[in-house]
Amino acid sequence: MIPKSHPRYESLMTREKIIDGVKRGITSMQGLIAEGRGEAFDYLMGEKTTKTALEAEKVAASLLLLAGRPVISVNGNAAALVPDELIKLGEAVNAPLEVNLFHRTEGRVNMIIEHLRSRGARSIYTKSDAFIPGIEHERAKVDSDGIFNADVVLVPLEDGDRCKALADMGKRVIAIDLNPLSRTARTAHITVVDNVMRAVPNITGFALDMKLSEKEALQKTVREFDNSENLARSIDELTAHLRSIRK
């Protein structure tokens, strides 16, 4: 047990949540390391949603609302940290979920599907009958009706190779990634540089707000967004925050 007196109590508690995911067979050990990397970037950003991230979140919501066949990809970290939030987002934008693991085993896939169902998820793609071209066999498995067929995919915490492979298939990719310099961040069409625990509810909030907007207004929001410029601003915010805490 972490003593409540510990100055980093909250951050340590988040860690317990993801460690619990590992113990339940949902999260991989590599996922724990990824969580640590995210923690470091979140810390360097000031552990808050920046204005830049909020803009990307609004555009992400617009693109999801415009999509014809949107899918929300769920990995082991997302399943441990934001299962309810992803289900709510899926309902808000009519996007089914699909479990998609970097360290894939069918056992873990099924465990996460069960976990999401027990939380109330009703729409989940569960087949693994298609392959994303250009990446190694096990990591390429997807549902032919789901990610394989999607026009827009939201990937929280995705590997760079797979993000690129999805983009190469012609899909529009929305990534949530706290590292604004990662290959995933640079490859996605919309990169939300924010903690997944803040990003997902924010995107849902925007989606609910804009649900009744004109299609043209949503298209304009997406069209006017420049991901490289947004990423460059995230990096500037990071360096500015670093300078401010240096003192």
Added chain:
Amino acid sequence: MIPKSHPRYESLMTREKIIDGVKRGITSMQGLIAEGRGEAFDYLMGEKTTKTALEAEKVAASLLLLAGRPVISVNGNAAALVPDELIKLGEAVNAPLEVNLFHRTEGRVNMIIEHLRSRGARSIYTKSDAFIPGIEHERAKVDSDGIFNADVVLVPLEDGDRCKALADMGKRVIAIDLNPLSRTARTAHITVVDNVMRAVPNITGFALDMKLSEKEALQKTVREFDNSENLARSIDELTAHLRSIRK
């Protein structure tokens, strides 16, 4: 298995090493998250030993050579990543090792002691009959002849609270920590902002070079070192590297 074609193959392999530590009962799952945080900072520093870090490593070697009762603290991550390197450093500066875990269980302590012995460590403090004042019971346990009695302690990857408690006992603390902003980094007397896999062999190299130096020369090296100034430079290097990869 990670395919060799993956662009981050080496970094992924380091991860496998520490995951192996978890599987063998040496490293804690919290240690995996800590590894991820370190990875992020290492990445932001350019995954190399900076000039600033090299200076701190030289001073660390000098202080270890000057110490009357130096001890090298070994946690679960250090035991998985640099067991041989820590044994060599201990031999170079006549510093016994002591296993000191943040998430302490006697089982894990004993497993790491056995691991270090099987690697050739001959001098290890193994009692847990004394307590560092001011921190929670389990985390405070140390050997009365070892860390409790030491004048200089090297702590790779230490918790901020414990680092402060050791300094409050009047010990000189050398920390290896990739986050130049962490409480550990700010509390230690000498903070080496470098990857433990590069830092430990570097400190050993300096110690072997300076072993026959005059005591006065070593004292001068230590006296002239300003840790806050060294840390500030590390942060500057981090922001400079960030700016350079932003392009």
